[in-house]
Amino acid sequence: xxxxxxxxxxxxRLGPATSPAAEDLSxxxxxxxxxxxxxDLLARFMQEAAGLGMQPRLVQAESLELEMSxxxxxxxxxxxxxxxxxxxxxxxxxxxxxxxxxxxRDTTMSRGIAAQYDVDIGIxxxxxxxAETGSLIxxxxxxRSRGAHLVPxxxxxxxxxxxxxxxxxxxxxxxxxxxxxxxxxFVTGPSKTADIEGVxxxxxxxxxxxxxxxxxx
Amino acid sequence: xFNNGFHPEASSLARRMVGVFDGxxxxxxxxxxxxxxxxxxxPDLFSQxxxxxxxxxxxxxxxxxxIEFLDxxxxxxxxxxxxxxxxxxxxxxxxxxxxxxSDPCPSYLAGVDGLDIRPxxxxxxxxxxGGTFALKYPKISSTMVREKLASIERxxxxxxxxxxxxxxxxxxxxxxxxxxxxxxxxxxxxxAEGLGLLAPxxxxx
Amino acid sequence: xxxxxxxxxxxxxxxxLMGARIDKAMADDAMRTAVTSTTAAKDVLRKEVFAxxxxxxxxxxxxxAARIKAHCLDNLRHYIDKFAGAVEGLGGKVHFASxxxxxxxxxxxxxxxxxxxxxxxxxxMVTEEAFLVRDLEDAGVETVETDLGEFxxxxxxxxxxxxxxxMIHKDRRxxxxxxxxxxxxxxxxxxxxxxxIARSYLRDKFRHADLGISGAxxxxxxxxxxxxxxxxxxxxxxxxxxxxxxVFAGIEKVIPRLSDLPFFLKLLARSGTGQDLxxxxxxxxxxxxxxxxxxxxxLHFILLDNGRSKVLASDQSxxxxxxxxxxxxxxxxxxxxxxxxxxxxxxxxxxxGAALTPLLRGLENYPDLPQASSxxxxxxxxxxxDIDLPKHFVSLRRAxxxxxxxxxxxRLAYRxxxxxxxxxxxxxxxxxxxxxxxxxxxxxxxxxxxxxxWLMRLPWPMKAWSMDRDLPMPARRSFRQLWKxxxxxxxxx
Numbered sequence: 001x002x003x004x005x006x007x008x009x010x011x012x013r014l015g016p017a018t019s020p021a022a023e024d025l026s027x028x029x030x031x032x033x034x035x036x037x038x039x040d041l042l043a044r045f046m047q048e049a050a051g052l053g054m055q056p057r058l059v060q061a062e063s064l065e066l067e068m069s070x071x072x073x074x075x076x077x078x079x080x081x082x083x084x085x086x087x088x089x090x091x092x093x094x095x096x097x098x099x100x101x102x103x104x105r106d107t108t109m110s111r112g113i114a115a116q117y118d119v120d121i122g123i124x125x126x127x128x129x130x131a132e133t134g135s136l137i138x139x140x141x142x143x144r145s146r147g148a149h150l151v152p153x154x155x156x157x158x159x160x161x162x163x164x165x166x167x168x169x170x171x172x173x174x175x176x177x178x179x180x181x182x183x184x185x186f187v188t189g190p191s192k193t194a195d196i197e198g199v200x201x202x203x204x205x206x207x208x209x210x211x212x213x214x215x216x217x
Numbered sequence: 218x219f220n221n222g223f224h225p226e227a228s229s230l231a232r233r234m235v236g237v238f239d240g241x242x243x244x245x246x247x248x249x250x251x252x253x254x255x256x257x258x259x260p261d262l263f264s265q266x267x268x269x270x271x272x273x274x275x276x277x278x279x280x281x282x283x284i285e286f287l288d289x290x291x292x293x294x295x296x297x298x299x300x301x302x303x304x305x306x307x308x309x310x311x312x313x314x315x316x317x318x319s320d321p322c323p324s325y326l327a328g329v330d331g332l333d334i335r336p337x338x339x340x341x342x343x344x345x346x347g348g349t350f351a352l353k354y355p356k357i358s359s360t361m362v363r364e365k366l367a368s369i370e371r372x373x374x375x376x377x378x379x380x381x382x383x384x385x386x387x388x389x390x391x392x393x394x395x396x397x398x399x400x401x402x403x404x405x406x407x408x409a410e411g412l413g414l415l416a417p418x419x420x421x422x
Numbered sequence: 423x424x425x426x427x428x429x430x431x432x433x434x435x436x437x438x439l440m441g442a443r444i445d446k447a448m449a450d451d452a453m454r455t456a457v458t459s460t461t462a463a464k465d466v467l468r469k470e471v472f473a474x475x476x477x478x479x480x481x482x483x484x485x486x487a488a489r490i491k492a493h494c495l496d497n498l499r500h501y502i503d504k505f506a507g508a509v510e511g512l513g514g515k516v517h518f519a520s521x522x523x524x525x526x527x528x529x530x531x532x533x534x535x536x537x538x539x540x541x542x543x544x545x546x547m548v549t550e551e552a553f554l555v556r557d558l559e560d561a562g563v564e565t566v567e568t569d570l571g572e573f574x575x576x577x578x579x580x581x582x583x584x585x586x587x588x589m590i591h592k593d594r595r596x597x598x599x600x601x602x603x604x605x606x607x608x609x610x611x612x613x614x615x616x617x618x619i620a621r622s623y624l625r626d627k628f629r630h631a632d633l634g635i636s637g638a639x640x641x642x643x644x645x646x647x648x649x650x651x652x653x654x655x656x657x658x659x660x661x662x663x664x665x666x667x668x669v670f671a672g673i674e675k676v677i678p679r680l681s682d683l684p685f686f687l688k689l690l691a692r693s694g695t696g697q698d699l700x701x702x703x704x705x706x707x708x709x710x711x712x713x714x715x716x717x718x719x720x721l722h723f724i725l726l727d728n729g730r731s732k733v734l735a736s737d738q739s740x741x742x743x744x745x746x747x748x749x750x751x752x753x754x755x756x757x758x759x760x761x762x763x764x765x766x767x768x769x770x771x772x773x774x775g776a777a778l779t780p781l782l783r784g785l786e787n788y789p790d791l792p793q794a795s796s797x798x799x800x801x802x803x804x805x806x807x808d809i810d811l812p813k814h815f816v817s818l819r820r821a822x823x824x825x826x827x828x829x830x831x832x833r834l835a836y837r838x839x840x841x842x843x844x845x846x847x848x849x850x851x852x853x854x855x856x857x858x859x860x861x862x863x864x865x866x867x868x869x870x871x872x873x874x875x876w877l878m879r880l881p882w883p884m885k886a887w888s889m890d891r892d893l894p895m896p897a898r899r900s901f902r903q904l905w906k907x908x909x910x911x912x913x914x915x
Contacts, residue, residue, distance in 0.1 A: 002531035004724070007506065010518035013731035014499035014673070023500075025493045025678060031483050032684055034475055112716025113662050117629050133699045142713040146662045150655050150702075168699070172684045180645055180680075182714050183662070186703040191655040194695075195571035195587060196594050196613040198460050204570055204617055205624065206655030206702065218836055220797055222819030222828070226840035233844050312798035339462060343755045347796025354794050355886035356444050360454070360759035361796070362890060390891030393876060 029173055034132050035166040041131040042214070045164050048134030049212060052189035053202065056134075056212040064158075064215055065096045071211060072100035075154060077120035079103045083148035084125045085141055089158065093123055113147030122148035122207070123156045127184075128171060129164040129214075135188040136212065137171060139181035146183045155187070155207040161216045219258050220348060228262040228269075235259070235272045243290065244280040247405045248382040252282040253313035282314075283405050284380060288321040295321075295328030300411030303331040307374040309365070309388065311381030312343050322380060322404055329407060335372035342368070346387035362391045369399065377401045429553065431581035431764050436787040438767035440760070440794060447761030453591050457583075457762040460590050461752040467696030468749055468804065475692065487685045488808040491743035494677055498734060501643040501676045502725065508646030512708025514721040522552035525726050529554060529635070529668055530561045532722055536666045538563050538633035542624075544650070544657040545569035546637025547585055547746055548726055549670045550769045554635070565635070566627045568656035570620055577604045583763035585770065586694045586748035591762040624656075634660035634718065638671035639745070640686060641723075644679045647707040648723075651690060651700040658704050667709075667718035672726050674742040680705075686745055689806035693747035729782040738781060738814055743807045744774050750801035750811060756794060766791065773801035777814040785818065789827050792818035835883075850902075857896055864895050 004010075011017075035044060042058070049056040059067040072080075080102050084090045097104055106115040116122065124144070128137040136157050140146045149155045165171055191206030202208045219227035234255075238244050246252050256277045263270035287293045306326075314320045326334050345351065345361025365388065369377055377392070379385045380403045389401040409415035447454060472480050494501055506516040519525035533541065541563050543549065555576075558565040567576040571589040575582050578600035582588030589597070594611045602609040607619050636657050640649040648669055650657040661667050677683065691697040710717035733742055751757050751772030763771030768779040768788070776791040792815045801811040822828045842848040864875040875895035880888045887893060899907075 002527045004517045004524050004528050005520045005727075007503075007516075007518055010520065010725070010727065011499050011503055013727065014502060014734060017499070023497075023678065025490065025682075027490060027682060027685070028486060029681070029684070031479060031486055032688055112714075114629075114716075117625065135699060135703075140714050140717065143715070145715050146658070146717060150658050150662075168684050168687065172681045180647070180707045182706065182708055182711055182717055184705040184707075185658060186699065187701070188697075188699045188703070189701045191653070192701055193570045193617060193654050195569070195574070195589055196597050196616060197456070198463065199594075199613040201614050201617040204621060204654035204656070205568065205628075205659055218840060220816055220819070221836065222816060222821070222823045223833075223836045223840070224820055226836055230840055230843050312796070312800070315799040315803055341800065343796050343798030343800065345755070345796060347798065350794075350796045351891075352883060352886045354444070355889045356448055357756055357759045357794060358796070358886075359890035360448070361755045364458075364755070364758075386894070387891060390887070390893050393892040393894070394878075394890060 029169045032169050033167050037166045037170075039131065039166060041164045041166055042161055042216070044131040045129050045134060046214065048131065049129075050134075052134050053192075054134065054189055054210040054212055056214055058214045058216060061215050061217045064213065065092050068093065068096035068156075068158075068213060069099045071156070071213070072097060072102050072121075075121065075156075075211070077102050077154065079105050079119040080121045080123055081105050081116050081119045081145070081148050081152065082123050083138075083143070083145045084123070084158075085143045086125065089125060093158075097123075112145050113151060116145070116147045116151035119152050121154040121156055122150075122152040124148045124158070126157050126159050126163065129159045129212075130166075130168055130171065130186070131164050132167045133186075133188055135168070135186045136210075138185050138187065140183035141181060146185065149185065149187055150191075150206045153203065153207055154209045154211070156211045156213070157187075159212055159214050161214060219254065219262070224262065227258075231259050231262050231273060232269055235269070235276050238276055239272070242279065243286065244276065245283055245286045246280070247283045247380065247403055249282050249311035249313040249317060250381050250383055252280055252285070253316050255280045257316050282317060282380065283403070284322050284325055285317065287325065295325040298325070298328055298408070299330060300328075300408060301330045302407050302411040304376045305333045305335060305374050306376035306378050307335050307337045307369055307372040308340070309337070309344065309369070309377060309379040309384055310341060311379060311384050312341075313381060322378075325404060326378065326407075329411065332407070335374050337368040337372050339364070339368055344384045344387050346383045348383065351387065362387060366391055366395065366397070370397065375399060378404060378407070380404055429556065429581075432550065432767070432769050433553065434767045436784070438788055438790075440765055440767065440790040443765040443767070444760055447759070447765055450761055452593065453761040454758065456593055457590055458758040460587065461754075461758055464587075464696060464752040465749075465804070468693055468752065471692045471696045471698070475698070483685070483689070484806055484808045487689055487806060488743060490677065490682050490685060491745075491807050492740070495674070495734060495739050495742055498673060498676070501678060502673055505641055505643040505646060505676050506723075506725075508642075508644065509708070509721075509723055510646075512646050512721075514646065514708050514723065517722060517724045519724055519726050519728070521728050522554075522726065525552050525670065525724050525728070526554050526557040528724050529670070530557055530563075532666065532668055532720075533558060533561060533563045533633055536632060536720075538666065540627060540631045541565040541633040541635055542568050542628050542631040542656075542660045542664065543635040544637070544652065544660045545572050545588070546635070546670055547769060548637050548672050549635065550582065551672075551728065552670065552726065554670065563633065566624065566631075568624050568628070568654075568660060569652070570617060570654060573620055573624065574600055574616075577601065581764065583771065584748060584751055585746050585763075585772070585774075586751075591764065628659045628663045631660075631664045632666065634662075634664040634667040636660055636667070636669055638669050638675045638723075639690065640683060641671055641676040642678075642680050642683065642705075643676050645707055647680065647705050649683065650704040650706070651687070651702070652704075653695070653697075653701040655702050658702050661704065661706055662717055665718060666720040666722070668722045668724060670724050670726065672728070673730050674744075690745055690747050693745075693749040693804070693806040733778075733781045736781070738777075738817060740809055741774070741778050741781065741814060743809055744778070745807060746774075747806060748772070749804040749806065750774050753800040753804035755798065755800065756796070760794075773811045774809070777811055777818065780818055785821055785825060786827055789822065792822065853900060860893075860895060
């Protein structure tokens with residue numbers, strides 16, 4: 001292995017060893033806030049997500065299975081991969097898939113991203129939604145792949161109403177004691193590019209369609 | 218001189234200029250770039266706590282671009298002036314207004330009776346003058362002034378209003394080269410003509 | 423275009439003079455139009471988006487972001503050290519590279535240790551700066567750019583011309599021809615079809631790659647995290663699919679905490695593309711853990727100095743606050759006039775490049791870059807971290823004079839000018855002589871603009887003026903004379 005410059009030598013070029021002012025930095029996050037907790041977060045999320053070209057659909061908790069089955073029948077995927085940490089939710093999704101005639105592959109994500117290149121839809125849970133931007137926030141974890149939202153041509157996400165945060169700022173300022181996930185991703189719309197003459201094209205490397213079932217308890 | 222990096226030379230001139238205007242209550246210029254130079258750059262030409270720097274800061278504090286002076290010092294309301302001036306015009310804001318802060322000119326122009334203002338597209342784009350830049354990089358500068366003229370022509374205006382001597386000179390020269398019958402003038406000239414202090418075109422004759 | 427030409431575009435023979443490429447741009451209306459229309463549209467969109475979201479709060483947000491960046495730079499040693507410690511705590515590895523050759527050597531060694539044959543790379547300016555792809559290919563590692571624009575630029579053996587939208591100088595026909603020629607597909611001009619072709623070609627690469635390389639939009643010191651912002655999703659794939667991932671990053675990318683990130687996320691996308699947020703924002707903290715079903719097993723960071731520590735120690739360290747949003751390029755009328763980035767003869771183009779390149783690669787090597795600006799200030803206004811770029815051009819011009827990079831004739835002319843302006847007598851004499859000289863050169867023209875004398879052709883050094891502009895004859899009576907006779911006041915003669 002080629003060794004580069006030593007850490008000490010490299011750091012020495014960046015100034016004196018101890019910086020008295022280090023870490024003495026307070027910032028005003030409220031400057032950045034565009035959505036407050038008093039707003040109708042559900043309505044704002046639905047509006048923003050739709051504005052980005054995602055397809056959010058509000059469903060009642062008790063009809064989640066039925067609505068999902070309906071949506072899957074519409075989309076008619078032959079195969080799906082699941083990235084769902086909760087066993088109960090996974091069972092519900094499997095039932096919905098079964099009634100829609102969709103085959104599940106690698107339901108516990110044991111094979112990770114490698115298994116996803118040939119499936120038609122990725123079905124995932126999420127950690128949060130963001131009302132301000134219409135974003136979905138996904139974490140990697142046991143049973144959760146970082147590819148399911150990205151590799152298949154369609155992403156179907158399940159978001160619970162109470163998971164919706166007002167503003168991006170709220171995610172970053174929440175005093176999270178828990179360990180940081182290896183991979184977090186904010187999904188804010190379907191994959192897109194405007195590299196060729198500024199013409200917008202969706203579905204570049206990621207999915208061309210993002211469906212969200214927003215569950216209202 | 219300052220902009221080209223000749224700072225010792227620029228500070229010697231600044232020192233003289235500070236002396237020339239010592240004793241006057243206000244210094245008013247009809248060119249945004251001059252006001253910006255005195256206000257934004259003069260104080261930094263001298264070491265922070267020197268008497269020169271203090272004098273430069275004093276000059277900076279009393280120097281105003283003409284419309285700024287009407288607005289901030291004389292507190293004249295654009296609508297109160299109610300001066301008459303007939304014509305179809307477009308307005309080019311000088312780049313130096315960026316450092317001077319908000320631009321009161323559009324509201325003063327709106328207060329002129331009979332003036333039909335047609336906003337140009339990409340109004341805040343530079344006209345390509347930039348002092349010696351136009352001489353050192355004539356091809357880039359020409360391309361920029363052509364873009365500007367295209368924006369001006371699209372408005373169909375007969376008059377071009379600009380409150381910066383540099384922009385006006387450059388745009389007037391470029392219009393003339395192309396045979397565009399557009400007259401450039403500053404708000405001060407509109408005011409002077411509207412108040413009958415200056416015969417139309419006198420300044421250019 | 424050959425590989426040599428491709429490299430030559432961003433790494434020309436030094437010292438580099440802009441002249442030839444300006445001429446080329448002047449002759450290429452299609453390129454100038456493409457660059458102008460795209461950048462102008464982005465510039466308008468940026469202003470609208472900020473006005474709609476932050477409105478009058480925006481200046482305060484800019485200042486706050488600039489303050490965070492200034493704090494990072496003031497304590498960069500501390501934060502780099504902290505970042506490295508955090509990465510190692512997560513099981514990643516940090517390498518330190520003094521220059522780009524060293525960085526490339528480290529990267530090639532990682533590739534060789536892995537036995538890597540195929541590398542998927544997402545867009546990164548710092549890898550362009552290091553010309554990493556060529557070194558990897560020389561070492562036998564096929565390296566594929568996966569950002570659509572970069573991919574097309576690579577297929578066409580061209581060089582990127584904008585830090586955010588790399589193929590801004592190319593149109594759909596050029597993209598179609600490159601794909602037809604290199605991928606043996608049917609010619610198309612349809613952006614959707616071209617994108618679909620690239621998707622399927624690159625999917626295969628993602629699937630089989632054994633090495634992933636990305637840049638970094640931000641590095642988080644407290645958590646050792648990597649932050650990547652893309653719209654296409656290529657960074658997410660390149661940092662997930664291959665077994666080994668290498669991050670190339672300049673040292674200035676580090677910010678203190680995750681909680682500082684929203685400032686930059688909210689500014690970056692709005693400034694760069696007029697979006698509220700990029701489609702994908704990935705936060706990667708360490709290599710795959712045992713409980714994770716996927717992700718890279720090895721995660722390497724190569725932190726690059728390459729001249730940055732010198733900039734950090736100078737009074738122009740503010741330039742390292744740049745978050746590479748590209749807003750200053752989109753706002754710049756010079757960038758448009760010269761047909762985009764290639765005219766700058768370096769990886770970083772536009773206003774930020776014109777200020778940074780001479781500092782990173784030698785003031786004497788890029789004499790035009792600080793000069794080729796009208797100092798209009800559109801770049802400063804556009805900058806989300808409030809970098810006063812015109813101020814830096816002036817500082818560089820001053821350094822050019824001090825280092826005698828500016829010719830003696832120009833230096834003498836300014837000295838004489840300053841002298842004459844200091845003396846009322848010399849100034850009067852000079853203006854009068856100038857007026858007489860101009861009078862001899864002028865011709866009378868009549869027109870609607872008034873009957874006055876005009877100068878149509880001027881001698882050096884004013885010759886360049888007459889290329890596209892006439893010069894009106896100065897008024898018969900000077901302002902000084904008018905002031906004296908009309909107002910009857912005067913001081914100092």
